[in-house]
Structures are given as structure tokens and as C-alpha cells.
Amino acid sequence: MSVPPIPSDADAPEPEGLNPRAAEGLRKGQGAEGSVHIEHDHHELSFIRKYIFSTDHKVIGLQFMFTGLVMLGLGGALAMAIRWQLAWPWTQVPVIGELLFPATGGAMSPEFYTMLFTMHGTIMIFFVIIPMLTGAFGNFLIPLMIGAPDMAFPRLNMIGYWAMVPGLCCALASFFVEGGAAAAGWTAYPPLSTIESAAPGSLTGQTLWLLALTFSGVSSMAGAVNYATTVVKMRAPGLTMMRLPLTIWALFISALLQLFALPVLTAVSIEQILDRVAHTGFFTPTNLVVNQMNPEGAVHAAGGQPLLWQHLFWFYSHPAVYIMVVPAMGMASDILATHARKPIFGYKPMAYSMMSIAGLGFIVWGHHMFASGMNPALGMTFMVSTMLIALPSAIKVFNWLGTLWGARIQLTSAMLNAIAFVALFIIGGLSGIWMAATPVDIYIHDTYIIVAHFHYVVFGGSMFAIWAAIYHWFPKMFGRVMDERLGKIHFVGSFIFANCTFYMMHQIGLAGLMRRTADPYAYEVYAHLQPLNEFISISAFCLFLWQFFFVFNFFTSIFRGKRVGRNPWKGTTLEWEAPSPPGHGNFDRELHVYHGPYEYASPLVEEDYLPQTRKVD
Amino acid sequence: MRLLVTLLLVLLSVLGVWTFYTAEENGWWLVDAVTTYAPEIDDLFYLILWLVTFFFIATEGALAWFVFKYSKKDDSKAVYSHGNHTLELWWTLIPAGLLLLIAFKQMGTWADIKYRKNLPTEAPIAHVWASQFDWRIQYPGADGVFGTWDDVESPHLFVVPADENVVFILHSRDVLHSFFVPEFRLKQDAVPGMAIPMWFNVEPEHADRTYDLICAELCGWGHYKMAGRVEVRTREGFDEWMAEQEANVMSNGTEDQS
Numbered sequence: 001m002s003v004p005p006i007p008s009d010a011d012a013p014e015p016e017g018l019n020p021r022a023a024e025g026l027r028k029g030q031g032a033e034g035s036v037h038i039e040h041d042h043h044e045l046s047f048i049r050k051y052i053f054s055t056d057h058k059v060i061g062l063q064f065m066f067t068g069l070v071m072l073g074l075g076g077a078l079a080m081a082i083r084w085q086l087a088w089p090w091t092q093v094p095v096i097g098e099l100l101f102p103a104t105g106g107a108m109s110p111e112f113y114t115m116l117f118t119m120h121g122t123i124m125i126f127f128v129i130i131p132m133l134t135g136a137f138g139n140f141l142i143p144l145m146i147g148a149p150d151m152a153f154p155r156l157n158m159i160g161y162w163a164m165v166p167g168l169c170c171a172l173a174s175f176f177v178e179g180g181a182a183a184a185g186w187t188a189y190p191p192l193s194t195i196e197s198a199a200p201g202s203l204t205g206q207t208l209w210l211l212a213l214t215f216s217g218v219s220s221m222a223g224a225v226n227y228a229t230t231v232v233k234m235r236a237p238g239l240t241m242m243r244l245p246l247t248i249w250a251l252f253i254s255a256l257l258q259l260f261a262l263p264v265l266t267a268v269s270i271e272q273i274l275d276r277v278a279h280t281g282f283f284t285p286t287n288l289v290v291n292q293m294n295p296e297g298a299v300h301a302a303g304g305q306p307l308l309w310q311h312l313f314w315f316y317s318h319p320a321v322y323i324m325v326v327p328a329m330g331m332a333s334d335i336l337a338t339h340a341r342k343p344i345f346g347y348k349p350m351a352y353s354m355m356s357i358a359g360l361g362f363i364v365w366g367h368h369m370f371a372s373g374m375n376p377a378l379g380m381t382f383m384v385s386t387m388l389i390a391l392p393s394a395i396k397v398f399n400w401l402g403t404l405w406g407a408r409i410q411l412t413s414a415m416l417n418a419i420a421f422v423a424l425f426i427i428g429g430l431s432g433i434w435m436a437a438t439p440v441d442i443y444i445h446d447t448y449i450i451v452a453h454f455h456y457v458v459f460g461g462s463m464f465a466i467w468a469a470i471y472h473w474f475p476k477m478f479g480r481v482m483d484e485r486l487g488k489i490h491f492v493g494s495f496i497f498a499n500c501t502f503y504m505m506h507q508i509g510l511a512g513l514m515r516r517t518a519d520p521y522a523y524e525v526y527a528h529l530q531p532l533n534e535f536i537s538i539s540a541f542c543l544f545l546w547q548f549f550f551v552f553n554f555f556t557s558i559f560r561g562k563r564v565g566r567n568p569w570k571g572t573t574l575e576w577e578a579p580s581p582p583g584h585g586n587f588d589r590e591l592h593v594y595h596g597p598y599e600y601a602s603p604l605v606e607e608d609y610l611p612q613t614r615k616v617d
Numbered sequence: 618m619r620l621l622v623t624l625l626l627v628l629l630s631v632l633g634v635w636t637f638y639t640a641e642e643n644g645w646w647l648v649d650a651v652t653t654y655a656p657e658i659d660d661l662f663y664l665i666l667w668l669v670t671f672f673f674i675a676t677e678g679a680l681a682w683f684v685f686k687y688s689k690k691d692d693s694k695a696v697y698s699h700g701n702h703t704l705e706l707w708w709t710l711i712p713a714g715l716l717l718l719i720a721f722k723q724m725g726t727w728a729d730i731k732y733r734k735n736l737p738t739e740a741p742i743a744h745v746w747a748s749q750f751d752w753r754i755q756y757p758g759a760d761g762v763f764g765t766w767d768d769v770e771s772p773h774l775f776v777v778p779a780d781e782n783v784v785f786i787l788h789s790r791d792v793l794h795s796f797f798v799p800e801f802r803l804k805q806d807a808v809p810g811m812a813i814p815m816w817f818n819v820e821p822e823h824a825d826r827t828y829d830l831i832c833a834e835l836c837g838w839g840h841y842k843m844a845g846r847v848e849v850r851t852r853e854g855f856d857e858w859m860a861e862q863e864a865n866v867m868s869n870g871t872e873d874q875s
Contacts, residue, residue, distance in 0.1 A: 111838035185835045191809060192792040192837060198749070199837045285810030290749070290791040306793060306808055340687070346700035349709075371795060371833075373808045376731035380724060387716040391709065394672075398708040399700070401679050406696030409688035411618045419684060423626055426676050427633070430669040437665060437719060439658045439726040443647070443802050446795065446833045488618060495625055503633060507645035512799035514833040518841040523829050525799060528644050601694040608694045 053162070055154035056584055060161050061140030062477065065470075067168070068132040069554075071123050076544050078120040085113050087530070087537035089519040111200045113518040114183040118201065119171070121186030122209065125324065126216045127168060129458060132466050133327040134220065134258070135161070138227050138251045140477065141331075144575035144582065145248050147236025147591040152229040160222035167215030170208040179203035185516060187317070190283035190309050194275045197290050207276055214269045217262050224258035227251055236574060238593035242351075243612065245573045245597040246344065249351045250330020253358045257319045257326070260362070265316035268309060275304070283309045310372055314365035322361045325425075325457055326354055328465030329396060332421045334597075335472045336403050338571045339415035341608050343598040345402030346395075353392030360389040370438050371445045379438045386436035393429045397422065408601075408608070412569075413487025417468035420495050424460025428453055431506065446516075449509025455502045467494075467550070474554075475568045479580040480561030483553050490549040497546060500539035508532055572611050573597050619688045626681035630674055637670070648799045651823035651849075655802040657726050665719060737782035737816050744786045745775065747794035747807040750839035752830060759863045769862040775847045778855035779824035784816045795834035798847055806834050819849045 054060060084093055090107045092098070097106030108116075139157065143150055151157045174181040183201025184193035192198045193206050231244070231252045244252075271282040281304040337344045344350060366374065366382030400422045409415065431453040434440050444450065467490075475481050508529050513520050520526040520533065567576035574593070578586050591613050599610035610616065640646040650656050687695075729735050744755040744763060754775045758767035777783045787796055789807035797804040801817050830845030850858060 109838070110841060114835070114838055114840070183838070189793050189835070192835065195792070198792050288791050288809055305810070307811075340695065342695035343697065343699050345698065346705050349700070349705050371804050372806045373811050373813050376727065376733075379731065380727060383723060383727070384717075384720050387720040388713075390716055391713050394712045395705070395709055397676055399705075401676065401683065402700065402704070404680070404683040404687060406698065407683070407687045408691055408693070408695045409684060411622060411684075411688050416618075416622060419622065419626075419680065423629060423677060423680055426673065426680075430673055433665050433669060433716075433719065434662065437661060437723045439723050439730065440662045440665065442730070442804050443658060443662070443799070445804055446797075492621065492625070499629060503636065507636065507640055507643075510640065510647055511645050512648055512797075512831075514797065514831060516835045516840060518838075520841075522842050523831060523844060525648060525829050532645065596699075598699075601697040603697055 053158060055150070055158045057139045057143050057151045057154070057157060058477070058582065058586075060157050061136050061138075063161050064131045064135030064139060064164075067164070068128050068136055069551075071127040071168070072132075075120055075123040075128055076547070078116050078123065080541060080544050081108070082113070082116050082120060083537035083540045085116075085518060086520065087534040089521065110518040111183060112180070114185075114199065114516070115180045115201050115205075117516060118183050118185050118209075119175075119181050122171065122182070122212070124458070125186060125320070126213060127164075127171065129324045129462050129466075130216070130220060130320070131164065133462065134223055134227070134251065134254055134323065135164070137247075137327060137331060137466075137469055137473070138223060138255070140473065141247055141575065142227055142230055142251055143234070144476065144578055144586060145245050145573055146231060146234060146239055147574040147577075147587065147593070148230060148234035149585040149587065151226045152234055153226050156222050157226050160219050160226065163222060164216055164219035167212040167219065170212040170215065174205045174208035174212070177204040177208065179205055181205045182209035187313060188272065188309075190272065190275065190304070190306050191285070191288060191290070194272060194284050195288065195290050196276070202276075207273060210269045210273045210276075214266055214273075217266045217269070220258050221262050221266075224255040224262070227255035228259065231255075236591040236593055239574070239612070242348070243593055243596050244351075245330075246333040246347070246350055246354075247327070247330040250327045250333075250354055253354050254323045254326050257323050257358050257361060261316045261319040261323075264312055265320075268312040268316070272309065307369070307372060307374055310369055311365070311374075314368045315362075318365040318368065319358075319361045321454075321457075322357055325461050326357060328421065328462040329354065329425075331469045331472075332418045332465045333400070333403075334573065335414050335418040335468050336400060336422075337598045337600060338472070338569050339410045339412055339418070340404055340407035341410070341600045342403060342407040343596075343600055344399070345405070346399040347596065347598065349395055350399050353395045356392045357389060360385060360392075364389055367436055367441075370441045383436055383438045387433070390429065390433060390436065393425075397426055397429065412471065413482065413484055413491060414468045414471035414569075416488065416491040417464045417471065420491070421461055421464040421468060424456055424464060424498070427503075428456030428458075428460055431456065443512070444509060446514050447509040448505045448513050448515055451515050452502055452505035452509055455505065459498060459502065464494075464498075467491075470554070472569065473575075474557065474561075475564045476575055476578070476580050476582070478558050478561065479563060480557055481564050481568060482557040482561055486549050486553040490546065490553065493546040493549070494543060497539050497543035501536055501543055504532055504536050504539075508536075567611075570607070570609050572599050572609050574612055577611070577613055619685065622688075623681050623685040626677060626684060630677040630681070633677075634670065634674065637666075649823070650802060651800045651819050651826075651828075652802060653818040653820060654726065654730050655800070658802045661723055661726060664722060668715060668719070733814070736814055737784055737818075739782045739784050739816075741784045741786050741814065742777065743775070744788060744812075745796065745807075746788050746790055747796070747832070747836075747843075748790035749792065749837050750832070750843040752843070752845035756859065756862070758866060767863065767866050769859070769866055771862070773830075773845045775830060775845060776855060776858050777819070777847060777849055778852045779819045779849045780821040781852070782816055782818045784814060787813045787815055792836050793834045794832050794836045794843065797831040797833035798828050799831070800828050801847075804833055821851075824849050824851050825854070 092106030179200035182205045183199050196202050274280040275282050283306055284304040364386045366378055367386040370379045471482055513526050566580055593612045594615045595612050601608050602610040604616045650659050746753040752773050754771045756769040757763045758769045787807045789809045794807040803817050805815050828847045830847050832843035
């Protein structure tokens with residue numbers, strides 16, 4: 001049966017709604033929840049069921065995205081306050097200083113500073129990057145790109161979003177409790193985090209922080225179960241695993257990472273909560289003297305091991321680092337191929353390298369602990385495994401470059417951000433090699449070079465990939481495109497300021513400046529770094545303000561962007577077969593997949609792309 | 618846009634390399650290396666630096682070149698290629714070899730500095746106690762035994778002799794801290810409940826200098842000001858200082874000279 005391609009005229013009228021029969025047929029009888037079938041029959045859902053407690057993966061994806069964007073603003077604002085303090089310590093903070101710190105004439109206190117970077121990291125990791133990549137794009141893209149009408153477990157999917165909300169509330173509420181929010185770093189190393197007298201943030205703030213983490217873990221877990229099941233069970237006919245777009249591979253692999261790693265995080269969060277409220281002794285050692293007194297906890301418990309937390313925390317959090325970048329790699333691959341009009345170079349190596357990142361990701365956690373006091377012999381083995389995990393990343397970079405070779409690149413906003421992803425991920429990847437090398441890490445551990453490294457991966461890599469993905473899939477989400485001119489302005493400024501901000505952190509790190517210090521100039525050796533810190537801070541402020549172009553573009557385009565049809569980028573993958581935006585149930589006709597995901601420039605057809613569903617005789 | 622993006626990517630690599638190249642004169646670079654193993658660590662750092670610089674220039678250069686070359690307006694189709702097995706093999710094997718080479722090059726140095734069995738045989742000169750937010754250094758005093766009444770306690774100031782192996786034991790009384798002296802290339806977390814032996818050997822030409830002792834692990838609101846000093850003296854200078862301190866303890870602090 002030959003299925004003609006859908007015309008991709010931008011202004012072609014869209015068939016409204018959805019044929020429930022087609023969607024029904026697509027479910028291949030594998031729908032896990034009967035209620036979904038029923039919902040197809042009565043389309044008039046109440047506002048609350050449609051937009052708030054929705055089981056539609058697209059709505060849930062957008063819920064994650066909007067939440068993520070709002071939290072991105074908050075996390076960014078915290079970063080600005082951090083940068084103010086590092087450039088001009090103990091001076092009046094502009095705008096909010098007088099309001100927040102009337103006692104000091106507007107200057108922040110050191111305990112406030114420790115809270116700032118703790119919550120900046122926490123919010124960015126657990127409420128921005130992970131929900132954006134797996135929550136927003138995982139939800140929105142998986143069913144669309146595999147030709148499924150929805151997730152395997154739509155109601156679990158809804159729970160996934162709503163499990164994050166109490167976590168978010170805990171995180172936000174913690175700013176207002178006595179002692180303020182958690183201030184023990186996003187890694188929450190005990191005993192600083194477990195003993196209330198150790199830090200103001202270790203009063204109620206730390207307990208709320210742990211609850212926030214636990215809830216966000218439950219949310220990710222619900223998502224991960226869903227994504228893995230959906231990818232395995234609900235692919236359209238003909239869509240073999242080796243025909244999956246790399247985005248789906250990446251999200252599938254991240255879901256597996258979460259499935260194996262998250263239980264550990266949940267367990268240790270609960271253990272730390274118990275240490276704090278029930279005075280158990282998982283992590284609190286014997287005979288502590290904190291603040292000139294025996295802490296409350298030590299009376300009840302003893303014999304805990306602070307390093308146990310570090311091992312277990314990083315056993316989750318190192319895979320989490322890959323959860324924060326693997327989906328970005330997948331999406332960047334799709335965007336690069338589409339806008340380069342060329343097949344991905346080395347599809348299989350690309351997929352295999354993501355799998356090996358996931359596998360190796362479980363045996364490298366110790367590289368966060370080279371200076372921690374664990375057995376140095378363990379450091380040796382973790383060094384070798386960490387060196388090896390650089391390899392799949394290198395392979396991916398070479399394949400992205402191979403993809404661009406001989407391409408017909410269209411420099412759309414999406415493509416620009418995807419190119420920036422490659423350029424900046426290279427820097428983050430290369431600087432990681434120093435950290436893996438144990439003797440070199442003795443010097444650079446816990447200095448700003450680490451800060452530079454992970455910001456190049458998470459901001460330079462994941463954030464630019466998220467922007468690329470938003471520009472690329474915005475038409476599918478809202479049926480309109482974002483403004484290209486504003487997109488380009490946003491890209492150029494962001495690229496310049498991000499590099500001015502984060503590149504220079506290598507330099508202050510090489511000079512030995514440790515992270516998490518409220519006043520670098522308390523030490524003679526760092527006094528000369530002030531002008532450089534000033535430069536970094538000003539760049540960071542510009543980077544923050546520059547996001548106005550993105551926010552403005554994003555929100556105006558939702559309502560006033562140019563309307564487009566199903567396939568504005570002439571893509572080959574299945575999501576472009578659905579209407580823009582897709583109705584409930586996604587597809588209005590049956591899909592059958594005949595090709596791999598990247599048949600661009602195929603000699604079989606006249607056009608420069610061959611959709612996966614188009615049969616060629 | 619094509620030229621602008623190419624320019625941005627070229628600038629990224631050129632300025633990136635230039636920043637590192639000029640960093641030393643700007644003071645944005647590794648601080649002096651004064652211990653016996655510090656130059657070894659620096660050599661390993663430079664080994665990685667050269668390899669990384671090569672791959673940085675090569676990959677960013679290729680990226681800039683491809684963007685420049687292949688984003689011209691062109692109605693013909695792109696090259697239809699799904700990859701190349703031989704290329705994949707090479708760019709897997711060469712980086713794998715290099716990464717393993719780097720890893721193996723590091724092992725000796727790491728073992729020498731860190732392994733307990735390679736710890737110098739000298740008796741520990743002091744116990745270093747970290748707590749929120751200060752450093753206390755406990756010397757054994759005249760009887761050479763720790764934990765007796767004549768122990769010398771020095772707040773914030775760790776005086777050590779140059780040109781010999783200095784072994785000491787690191788402790789924490791409360792939360793995690795980290796003993797960091799950048800010039801020594803020495804960093805180790807202090808963990809409550811653990812006694813961690815450490816050592817260094819300052820080259821004689823770097824004696825008679827004082828170095829910042831920095832807490833490098835978040836330890837609470839006062840983390841930023843948990844500063845100590847390490848004063849490196851010649852053996853004679855060290856003995857002189859120690860004698861003064863011991864006399865001070867003997868006289869029960871009545872002739873406080875600190």
C-alpha cells in the first residue's frame with residue numbers, strides 16, 4: 001500500500017480534530033488504560049481535564065515546559081545574585097538589596113550566599129534541565145515521533161507532572177522558613193546538611209529540600225516507566241528500534257538511566273530525612289562538636305559515615321548528569337540532520353555511543369570523590385572508567401561533524417543553537433579530561449574550573465539544545481513558527497555572553513579559586529582575580545537580560561507567529577505527519593514506516609527528503 | 618548570517634586558545650609549584666592541555682569550516698552518506714588509545730602521592746584539626762607524643778620544615794572541610810570520623826615563605842573565611858620556632874609569645 005506524502009505547504013488548511021477510529025487502530029490493542037479509549041469518544045472535556053489534570057502527553061509536555069521556563073527565570077535570577085556577590089562582595093545588591101537585607105544596608109550575608117548557590121543548582125538541575133529535557137520534550141516527542149496516539153500509561157503520566165508540583169512547592173516554600181532554604185550545596189553533603197546547628201539552612205530548609213528532591217524523583221520515575229514502555233510497546237508498524245530517531249533513542253536511554261538510578265536517590269533522601277528528624281545514624285559520625293556543642297543528633301545516633309552519602313548520592317547524580325545531556329544530544333542530532341538536509345553520519349555508532357554512555361555512567365561516580373578520603377585505589381579505577389566515558393562523547397562529536405560535512409546547511413534559529421550545542425559541548429567535554437585525571441584533579445577539584453566545565457555541558461550543551469529544540473518543535477506545539485529574526489538576535493547574544501561568562505571561569509579556576517566561596521578576596525592569592533570576576537559578572541548580567549528576546553519571541557509567537565502546516569522544516573520523522581498542533585490522539589491517518597529516520601538527500605526521490613512513511617517502489 | 622556564525626566559531630577557538638596562552642602573564646594560571654610532586658602534577662596537566670588544545674582546534678576549526686562551506690545557498694542535494702565504517706573505526710581507536718595513555722600516565726603519580734603504602738616513613742609532625750571555621754594544628758611537643766599535656770597547639774598557622782617529608786594527619790571535628798594549599802598541589806577533604814594521613818615535601822628554595830591554607834569544601838556560612846597559613850621554614854628555623862612554642866607551653870603560657 002502506497003501512502004502519498006502529505007503536502008507540506010505552510011498555509012494549507014489543517015484537518016481539524018482527529019479520526020478516533022484511526023487512533024484506535026494505531027493503539028494496536030495495547031492501550032494500557034481503558035479509560036483513554038473512552039475519552040476518545042466524548043471530546044468535550046472540561047477545562048480542568050483538558051489543561052490542568054490532562055492525560056494528553058502534549059498538554060503534560062507543555063505543562064513541564066512552562067514550569068521549566070518559569071523556574072529557569074528564578075534559577076537565573078539566583079545566579080545573578082551570586083555573580084553580584086562574587087564581583088562586588090558585601091556591597092548593596094541592586095534592585096532587591098534594600099528589600100531583602102535592610103539590616104546591612106542592602107548587602108547580602110554569607111549565609112544567604114550559601115543558600116543562593118545551593119538553590120541555584122537545585123532548581124536548575126531538578127526543576128529546569130531534567131523536567132525540560134525528559135518532562136517536556138520526552139512527553140511531547142515520544143508518542144509523536146514513534147507514531148503513537150499517546151503514552152502507554154496516560155494517567156501515570158499525569159501523576160508524573162503533578163508529583164513534581166509538591167516538590168516545587170517544598171523548594172519554593174523553603175525560602176520562607178526559619179533559617180531560609182537549604183544551604184549545604186546541591187550535593188547536600190552530611191554532616192553539614194544533617195545537623196541543624198551546622199548551618200541556618202540545615203534547620204527546616206534542608207528537610208524541605210530533601211522532600212523536594214524526593215517528589216521530583218517520583219515525578220521522573222513515573223515519566224521514565226512511561227517512556228520506556230511507550231518506546232518498547234507502542235511504535236508504529238515498521239518502526240523498528242534501528243529506525244528510531246536519535247531523540248527517541250536518547251530519551252529511551254535516559255529513561256533507563258532514571259529507572260536504575262532514581263531508587264537510590266529516593267532511598268538516600270529518605271535516609272537523610274531520617275537522620276535529621278528521627279536522629280538515625282546513616283551519615284552522622286560519632287563525637288561531633290558542632291558550634292561548641294554536641295549536636296542533638298549525636299546524642300541518639302553514632303557510627304554513621306559521611307562518605308556513604310557521597311557514594312550513594314553520586315551513584316544517582318552521576319547518571320543524572322547524563323540524563324541532563326543525553327536527550328540534548330539526541331535532539332541536537334535530529335535538528336542538525338533536518339536543517340543540514342543530510343543523513344546523520346554513523347547512525348549506529350551514535351546510538352551505541354549513547355548506550356555506552358549510559359552503561360559506563362554507572363561506574364564513574366567515584367570521580368566526584370577523588371579528594372573525599374575514599375580509598376585512593378578506588379580513585380585509580382574510577383579514573384580509567386571516567387577516561388573511557390569520554391570516548392563515546394568524542395565519537396558523537398566526530399559524527400556530528402561528519403553530518404555537517406557535505407551538507408546543505410540552513411541557518412535557521414534551531415540550527416544555529418544546535419551548532420552552538422556542538423561547539424560548546426566540545427569545550428565541556430575536553431575540560432572534563434583534566435578532572436578525570438586523578439593527580440591533576442587534586443589541584444582543580446572544587447575550583448572554578450569544575451564550575452566552568454559543567455556549565456559548558458549543562459548550559460552550553462543542554463541549554464542551547466533546549467533552545468534549538470524549542471525553535472524546531474514550536475510549530476508542532478502551537479501550529480506557528482517563532483520569529484526567525486528575533487531568534488537570530490537571541491542566538492548571537494546568548495552565544496557571545498555565555499562564552500564570556502563561562503570560558504573565563506576556567507581561568508579563575510586554574511588560578512586555584514575554590515567554588516562556593518562568598519568572598520574570593522578574603523585570600524591574598526585571589527585578590528587579583530577581582531577584575532576578571534567583574535567581567536564574568538557583567539557578561540552574566542547581559543546573558544540574563546538578553547533572554548528578553550527569547551521570552552518575548554516565545555510568548556508573542558504562541559499567539560501571533562506565522563501559521564504553518566504539518567511539516568515546516570521538511571522533516572522525515574513521524575511527528576511531521578501529524579497536524580500542527582496535533583489533536584487528541586495525534587494522528588489522523590494510519591502510519592506505516594518504511595525507512596530510517598534520516599533519509600535526507602536520498603537519490604530515490606526528487607525532493608531532498610524522504611519521509612519515513614513514504615513508500616518508494 | 619553565514620559569515621557571522623563562521624566568525625563566532627572562529628573567534629571562539631582563537632580567543633579560547635589566546636586566553637590560555639596569555640593567562641600566565643595575566644595571573645590567571647597555575648600558581649607556583651613548590652613541593653616535590655607539584656611539577657609532576659603540572660606536567661600531567663600540560664600533557665592533557667596539549668592533547669586537548671589539538672582536538673579543540675581541530676574540531677572547532679572543522680565545525681567553522683563546514684558551516685562556512687556548506688551553508689551557501691545551493692539547490693543541489695547534500696551528499697547522501699550514512700557514514701563510513703573505516704572512519705568510525707579510526708576515530709574510535711585513536712581517542713581510545715590517547716585516553717588510556719593519559720590514564721596510565723597518571724597512575725604512578727597518583728599512587729606515589731596518595732597510596733598509604735607509599736606514605737613516607739617519617740613520623741607525623743602534627744595533627745591538623747578542621748572545624749567551623751578554623752584550623753588548629755596540634756604538635757606533639759617536647760616529649761614527641763601526641764595527646765600529652767605538653768602538646769603545642771597552633772591556631773591557624775601550620776609551621777613546617779622545608780626539604781623533608783612532612784607527614785601529618787587530617788581530622789575534622791564537625792562537618793566536611795578540605796585542606797587546600799594551591800602551591801603544594803595538595804587537596805584533601807577532612808572528614809569527621811576519619812583520620813587521613815597526608816604528606817608533602819617543599820623544595821628548599823621555597824622555604825621562608827608563607828602560603829594560604831584554604832578550605833575547599835563547603836563547610837557552612839563562614840566557608841569563605843576559613844583561612845589558615847602554612848609557613849615553610851628551614852630546618853633550623855623550624856626547630857627554633859618549635860623550641861619557642863614548647864617553652865611557651867612549659868611556662869604555662871605566662872610568657873605568651875604568640
